[in-house]
Amino acid sequence: MTQDKKDKSAWRTQTRLVHEGMERSQFGETAEALYLTSGYVYDSAEQAEARFKEEEEGDYIYSRFGNPTVRAFETRMMALEQAEDARATATGMAAVTACLMSQLEAGDHIVAARALFGSCRYVVETLLPRFGVACTLVDGRDLDAWQAALRPETKVLFLETPSNPVLEIIDIQRVADIAHNHGCRLVVDNVFATPVLQKPMQMGADMTIYSATKHIDGQGRCLGGIVLGSQDYVKNELANFIRQTGPSMAPFNAWVMLKALETLHMRVDRHCDNAEQLTDMLVAHNKIARVYYPGHDSHPQVELARRQMTRGSNLIAIDVKGGKAEAFKLANTLEIAHISNNLGDAKTLITHPATTTHAKLSDEAKTELAITPATLRVSVGLEDGDDLLHDFEQALAQI
Ligand SMILES: Cc1ncc(COP(=O)(O)O)c(C=O)c1O
Structure with missing residues (x-):
C-alpha cells in the first residue's frame, strides 16, 4: 500500500469526504480497495512477534483489532469532525455500549438525557446498573437538572440532540461546560443531526457516537457505528475494549460506509x-x-x-x-x-x-x-x- 502524503489540512469537508483515508495498493485502483480478510500473514515468526508487541504503528494482526478498510472509514470520519481518533463498530448500539462500558466501572454514576433512543435508554437505565453503574435521567433541555444530578462519582454525561422522536434540542456547549467543571466527560449521540450539520466535539463534547446505519450509509444497506474521541481515550480505553470484546465493524460494511461518505x-x-x-x-x-x-x-x-x-x-x-x-x-x-x-x-x-x-x-x-x-x-x-x-x-x- 502507498501512503497518501498530500497535505490535506486546507481541504474543505466535501473534498476530504471524497479523498481522506485513501491508501492505494500496488495496483493503483481509483476506488478504495476492500480488504475482506479476517487475518494477516507475517514474513517471519520474528515479524509476528514484533506485530504483537505493537511496535509498528498501522500494522494489522487480526480484523477484530483493525483492518485497512475499516481504518479508511475511521480516517474519513475523523476528518469530518476533526477528531483525533476513532473506532468503528458493528452497529450504532455497539458504539454506544462500547463507548460507555470502556470508560465506566462499578461505583461510577452516569447522567443521561431522558429523551434517548429506546435501546440507549436500556443501556443506561438497565444494563449499566447491573454492573454497578448508577444512572440518573434528566430533562436534557433543563441545564439546572444536569447540574443538580451530579454526584462526586459522576463520570459521564450522555445525550442525543435532536432527540428521537420529537426532536428536542439540548445545548451541547453548556452541558459540556457542566461536565468539565465537574471533571467528567460528555458523550453525544449525533445520529439525527449527522456530522455534516452538527459537530459536537467542536462544541466541547469529548466523544461523538454515530449509528452509521442511518444517514452515513444512507441507502438502507448495512449496519454500522463509530465512536470518535481523543487519541488518549481511543488508544487507552476504547481500542482495548473493542479488541477484547469484539463489537468490531465488518470490512465489507466499512467499505460501503466509506464510499457512502463521498456523497x-x-x-x-x-x-x-x-x-x-x-x-x-x-x-x-x-x-x-x-x-x-x-x-x-x-x-x-x-x-x-x-x-x-x-x-x-x-x-x-x-x-x-x-x-x-x-x-x-x-x-x-x-x-x-x-x-x-x-x-x-x-x-x-x-x-x-x-x-x-x-x-x-x-x-x-x-x-x-x-x-x-x-x-x-x-x-x-x-x-x-x-x-x-x-x-x-x-x-x-x-x-
Ligand atoms: C439516536 C440513535 N442512536 C443509536 C441508534 C442505534 O443504531 P443501530 O441501529 O445502528 O444499532 C439509533 C437507531 O435507530 C438511533 O436512532
Missing part, C-alpha cells in the same frame, strides 16, 4: 431541502395539530437549533389531529413514503413511535417525551420534493 454532504443537503418544503406544508395544514422540525421557526428551541446545527436535518415529527386511528390512516395511505422504523434512508420512511420504537416505554415516560397516539415521525428521503408534498397532501385528504 454524504450532497445527500444531507437534499434531505434538508425536502424536509423544509414538507414542513412548510405540514405547519399550514388543517389536519395537523403540531409539527416538530428544528429548522422551522415554529420549533420552541429554534434559536438554539440554529446556533448548533447548520440546517434542520431530515426528521420531522407531527401530531395528526385526532389520535391513533388518524395517524395509522395517514401512514397507511401514503404511496411514496414507506412504514418503517429506520431513518436516514434515501426512501422516505414513516414511523408510529408509540407502537413501535418507543412501545416499551411506560405511559408516563411517553408523556414526558411528548409521544402521543397521534405522533408520527417522518424521515424525509431523497425523492423529488414536489412528489413528496403531493403524497402527503393526498394522504391527509383521505383522513
